[in-house]
Amino acid sequence: MNNLLDFNRLGLLIKKQWIEQRKTYLISAGALVAILGIMFFFTLFFSRNVTLEGQTFQMFLFIISFMISGTINTSRMLKSLSERTESISFLLLPASHLEKFLCSMFYSIFVYGIVFLMAFYLVDFVAVTIYNFQNHANVSLINFLGGPSSSGKVFLKGLSLALLIHAFGLWGSVFFKNRTFIKTMFLGFVAAVVFGLISQGLGFAVFGQSATIDAFRSVTLGGTDIREPLKIELPSGLGEILQYFVWTVVTIGLWVAGYFGLKEREIV
Template sequence: MNNIFNLRRFSQLFIKHTQEYYKTYLLSVGVIVALLAAILGFISYVSDGNLGVKSQYAIFFFFFIGAGSIFTSMIFSELGNSRKSITMLMLPASHFEKYLVAWIYSFLIYQLVFTLSFYAVDLIVLMLQNSGTDEKMALLDLQSAGTPYGMALIAFAVLHGITFLGAVFFEKLHFIKSACLVAVFGLFIILINQPLANVILGVKLEKVVPFAHAAIKEADNYYALEPQSSIKPIMIGMTYTIVMILWIGAYFKLKEKQV
C-alpha cells in the first residue's frame, strides 16, 4: 500500500506543488476576478442595473466550466516538456499521489476558489448597482431550484473528466485537442439523438434535447415529454459513472508514463 499512497509522502508532494505553482495560481485567480468584474459590471451597466439572478447564473455557469476546462487541460503541462517530464516522473512519489494532487487542485480546490471569487465580485457589483436604485437585485442562490449548483457541477465534472484525460493523453496543445474531441462527440450525440429517440419511442419527435427532454407536435400544439423524477437520479448516476471512467482512464494513462 505504501508504494501506492503514503500520507506523509503525499502531503510533502502537495506542499511542494503548492510552493512551486502558487504564484501562477494566484495570477490565474486575478485574471478570473478581472474578467468576472468586467463582464458582470458591463452587463449591469448596459441593462440599467437589471443584473438579475438568471443573468448571474448564466455567467457563473459558463465561466465555471470554461475556466475550469482550461485550467484542467494544463494541470499536466510538464508532460509536454521532456526536461520537466523527467523531473516530474523522477519525484520520489507514486503515480497515484501525483495524480491525486492534480485532481484535488483541478477539481476540488478550483471549485472552491472560483465560487468564492465569483461571489466576491458579484456581491460588489450588486452593492454598487443597488445603491442607485429602489429595485434591489437579489444575489445568486445556487441552492435555488431555478439556478442549481448541481447542474453546473455535472457539466463541469464531464468536461473535467475529458480534459483531465486529454491533459495526460496529449503531449502538446492539450486544451485544443480535448476541445476538438468534445466538439466531435457533441456533434455525434446531436446527430444520432433524434433518430434514435424516434426509433425508441416509435413516434416522430419535433424536438429532442440530449439527456433532457423531447417534444411532440400535433396540429399547432406542442407536448413536452419530461423524464420522471425517479429516472433523474439514474441519469445523474450514469453521468458520474462516465466521469469516473474518464478519471480512471487518466490515472492508468499516467501510470504508463516512464522516464
C-alpha cells in the same frame, strides 16, 4: 512501505506544487477577479435590459464564467506531461501515480473551486452593493443552497458539467503528448457531435423519423397520419436522475482512464 498511497508523500507533493506554482496561481486568481469584474460591470452598466433582480443574470454569469474558467483550468492540469523534459521530472519524482493524480485533483477541483467561489462572490458583492445603491433596490447575493430551488438545481447541473469537463481535460492531458488543450477540446467537440448524432439516429431507428426526442426526458411520436401526437415521458425527476447518473459514470470513467493512462505513460 506503502507504494500506493502515503499521505506524507501526498502532503509533500501538494507543498511542492504550491511552492512551484504559487505565482501562477495568484496571477490566475487576480485575472479571474478581473475578468469576472469586466463581465459583471460591462454587462450590467452598459446594457439597459439587464437587471440583477431575480438573480437570473447572476446565475447566468456564474455558469458562463465557471464553464470558461473551468475549461482553462483543465488545460493546466498535469501540464507537466505535455512537455518532454518536464514530464521526466514529474514521472520520476518518488511518489506514486495515485498521489500525483490526487495532487492534481486537489488543485484543479478543490482549490480551483474555492478560489472561483471566492472570486465570484467578491465581484458579486461589489456589483450588488453598487446596484442596490444606484437603484434603491434590495437584491441579495446569489445563494445556491438556501435560495430559490432553481438556483440549487442550476448550480448542481453546472457543477456536474464542470466536473465532466474536468475529467475530460484530465484524460486529454494524460493521453495526448503535445498540444493537449487544443486536441482535447477538438475531440470533446467531435465527441459531443457524434454522441448527439448517434443518439438521434438510434432514437429515429427505434421510434421512426417523425419522432421528437428530448434526451433523458421524453419522446413524442407524431406525424401527419396521427391526429393526436403520443408523448412518452419518464416520471418526473427520473430523467434528471438518469442524466446525472450518465454524467457521473462518464466523469468517473474518464478519471479512472486518466489515472491508468498516467501509469502507462512512456517518455520517448
